[in-house]
Amino acid sequence: MELYQLIIMLLIIGAALAIVLYCVKIIPQSENYVIERLGAYDRTLDKGLHVILPFVDRVSMKEIVKDFAPQPVITKDNVTIQIDTIIYFQITDPKLYTYGVQNPINAIENLTATTLRNIIGDLELDQTLTSRDIINTKMRTILDEATDSWGIKVQRVEVKNIFPPRDIQEAMEKQMRAERERREAILRAEGEKRSAILIAEGEKESTVLRAQAKQEAMITEAEGEAQAMERIFQAQARGIELIKSSNPTEQYLKLKSLETFEKVADGKATKIIVPSEIQNLTSLLVSAKGIVEDEPTK
Numbered sequence: 001m002e003l004y005q006l007i008i009m010l011l012i013i014g015a016a017l018a019i020v021l022y023c024v025k026i027i028p029q030s031e032n033y034v035i036e037r038l039g040a041y042d043r044t045l046d047k048g049l050h051v052i053l054p055f056v057d058r059v060s061m062k063e064i065v066k067d068f069a070p071q072p073v074i075t076k077d078n079v080t081i082q083i084d085t086i087i088y089f090q091i092t093d094p095k096l097y098t099y100g101v102q103n104p105i106n107a108i109e110n111l112t113a114t115t116l117r118n119i120i121g122d123l124e125l126d127q128t129l130t131s132r133d134i135i136n137t138k139m140r141t142i143l144d145e146a147t148d149s150w151g152i153k154v155q156r157v158e159v160k161n162i163f164p165p166r167d168i169q170e171a172m173e174k175q176m177r178a179e180r181e182r183r184e185a186i187l188r189a190e191g192e193k194r195s196a197i198l199i200a201e202g203e204k205e206s207t208v209l210r211a212q213a214k215q216e217a218m219i220t221e222a223e224g225e226a227q228a229m230e231r232i233f234q235a236q237a238r239g240i241e242l243i244k245s246s247n248p249t250e251q252y253l254k255l256k257s258l259e260t261f262e263k264v265a266d267g268k269a270t271k272i273i274v275p276s277e278i279q280n281l282t283s284l285l286v287s288a289k290g291i292v293e294d295e296p297t298k
Helices: 002-023 094-099 104-121 125-130 130-146 166-245 251-264 277-296
Strands: 023-028 033-037 040-046 048-051 056-059 063-067 070-075 082-090 154-164
Touching: 002 023, 002 063, 070 104, 082 104, 104 130, 104 154, 130 154
Parallel strands: none
Antiparallel strands: 023 048, 033 040, 033 056, 063 082, 070 082, 082 154
């Protein structure tokens, strides 16, 4: 039983706190709240601490959105364009909103149109198409100052659409198409240039590598031939050393001379230089042959 009583007390305390929080309102310095009692306007709360009646009073502080129809405006370079805008505003003073100006929404629309014409009149077409943020800021500042006396606070202004004339739209589309084609041609040319450079660099590296490989092959071949010749000369020198150490006779030397002469006179040489020792040996052989032929005659 005590648990149920505790729960009921907590519910009562929570409901009381919710009612207190609903009834007590703290208004910031730069805001005003509208109080509606039983659905009708009762009063406006300024800054500070205020208490309202629960279930009877209701705080109304809604932001109103108004989309105005496109307005014809003329740019600095004498181009007529259509611009439509969206206005976000709040009613901060219902009394001023009711009695400050007749038909406040129509007044805001006309003020928006005139302000838009003044701003766009100082801009050229290209600037108008690329300066939406600047236009929005200027319009919000001017409209907010002008509507203070009407009990209205302009929160935001947005340029929704900008419609140039049809011929200008076609010219802009052609210009954009030409610009895209130009960029495409530039990108294609840069790609072909890069491709040609890469191909040339590849051919250059290939030529250099082939030349280096050929050079290394020739060097290796020359080194091999040099080593082979060196070993041949070493073998020949070794042979000569062995011959010298064996103290060869004169007949052996003459025989080696005849063998060398036989290799020289193998029919491939056009000129043959005969050493004097071999000439003497030849004369000796001829004389010996004559003596042998004369013996049978005697």
